[in-house]
């Protein structure tokens with residue numbers, strides 16, 4: 278049996294090892310050991326602490342799980358006030374800001390540091406002798422709330438500072454936020470439990486920090502980026518706080534904190550505008566919400582010289598992005614009919630400027646969503662548009678609800694063809710049962726058929742398809758091949774030349790591939806990748822048409838639902854008829870020659886795809902690799918032969934480098950496909 282002294286020593290070593298891996302995982306985003314190895318070490322520590330509670334210390338990695346339930350939050354007076362930032366909304370205001378700094382600094386040179394403005398909550402962390410002793414919210418800047426218990430559960434915040442040369446007292450300031458992914462997951466959980474969803478990640482983060490039971494906070498995915506320091510008391514000259522903002526950020530990183538990876542030094546107004554534009558363009562890709570960028574004078578002495586006015590420094594400014602959430606009137610709810618008959622309610626809005634564009638429509642998804650949000654016609658509503666995402670109605674503003682408003686119900690008949698609309702099984706959407714009788718479904722089916730990744734009929738736009746169906750020149754996809762230029766020139770905005778080009782494009786599209794043809798038929802849930810797998814597996818249309826669901830499910834990645842959809846599609850007489858007409862009008866594809874699997878160029882190779890691809894989607898790339906004989910795996914191991922790394926590849930790429938595995942970029946992959 279080891280003595281208590283020996284155990285205590287062992288506990289210290291475990292703290293160090295666990296903190297090291299915690300930092301690699303949560304701060305550097307670069308784990309070194311698999312999760313189960315970490316868990317083993319963690320359990321070792323827990324076991325010792327269970328038998329020897331006297332060995333539990335405040336900075337033990339086991340102490341992040343939450344503890345006693347509080348009655349309320351204590352008030353904390355900030356020894357050094359927590360400031361806010363002045364806002365700018367245009368590049369002219371940034372020019373004025375820089376001009377002002379130039380005047381304040383008497384035309385001495387100065388550097389600016391830019392960083393994203395995180396949309397979370399400002400927090401001040403107090404460390405005494407390296408140990409986290411207090412975490413407080415900003416509050417009104419003078420007084421905040423003591424949320425230490427909850428903040429201790431945030432894994433990327435060190436409970437003890439790393440290294441040795443830290444000040445005796447150190448306040449670290451930054452933004453606590455909830456990453457977008459964690460927010461989506463949390464809201465799914467909330468809804469499944471029948472609880473209210475949070476409106477946005479910022480509210481969710483605020484809700485977590487305000488939990489009196491820190492066990493709840495511990496279960497929620499919060500993170501923190503640090504951006505400045507508050508009170509500092511040094512004991513040793515070596516610990517001197519550095520003289521520039523960027524150096525301070527580096528120092529914070531060395532003590533174990535996460536700092537935004539987007540921090541950048543700038544030297545001109547021009548560069549600041551470029552920075553703003555580039556971050557705004559990437560806003561929707563970033564894993565956390567931001568609402569602008571912040572510019573700060575880098576040099577600390579120069580910051581001091583520029584000084585403050587009221588509660589904001591004159592040496593910093595926030596350049597805010599256009600609002601992503603605005604308020605407007607919901608004028609009406611229209612119901613759109615999709616290709617497969619799904620009815621989607623669409624909000625018609627009083628035009629409103631949001632995130633840089635004017636929005637007049639927003640999706641309402643389905644009846645359940647409308648009920649959950651209790652959105653009614655004539656309500657004032659909050660509309661959100663983030664990045665390239667389709668605008669969405671977030672919620673009604675109840676205080677502004679008109680008196681006689683009534684809850685909204687989706688129609689029980691198709692608004693286009695008046696067929697019955699049904700909700701089948703547990704589907705969220707109701708569907709028009711009119712099938713190809715319904716002009717709306719036919720229009721969508723034709724648009725899909727002509728689209729780029731399907732038959733790729735150049736010049737056959739949505740508006741034209743609608744006109745052709747409305748004037749009954751075409752009825753289904755097979756009629757496209759009987760159009761002539763006399764038909765076409767009678768359409769609006771169609772000249773002789775365009776008509777001629779379109780006829781040529783229709784003719785050209787007849788030469789296709791089996792995969793494209795299958796995809797273009799618009800079978801439910803048969804996307805490009807599935808269509809490609811089906812074509813490669815069966816090689817002929819006849820085999821696909823006559824195979825039963827069980828056989829179809831032998832194709833990689835095809836499950837029972839898709840199997841059933843395929844079987845059902847081909848068993849419908851009208852589909853058979855349309856396909857026959859298409860083939861009769863000359864649609865053809867090259868024969869797929871069966872190769873023995875060991876003759877394929879990538880036969881037996883284990884390949885891992887990582888990072889984001891820009892030319893193909895991942896499923897498509899995967900299907901093509903499988904087609905060439907490869908086995909596509911999800912994780913890198915010594916058995917991996919090749920790693921294909923797209924943009925922003927992370928740990929899998931690192932691992933491949935470590936194991937000396939061949940690495941290829943997206944261009945290399947495309948060249949491989951090209952040559953095969």
Ligand code: IVH
Pocket residue numbers: 360361362363392393394395396397398399415452504505571590593595
């Ligand atoms: S610096 C002395 N940097 O914005 C300036 N603040 O409007 C102190 N914020 O309360 C703040 N990202 O919550 C700074 N990179 C960043 C920030 C940031 C977000 C928040 C912070 C502050 C508010 C001021």
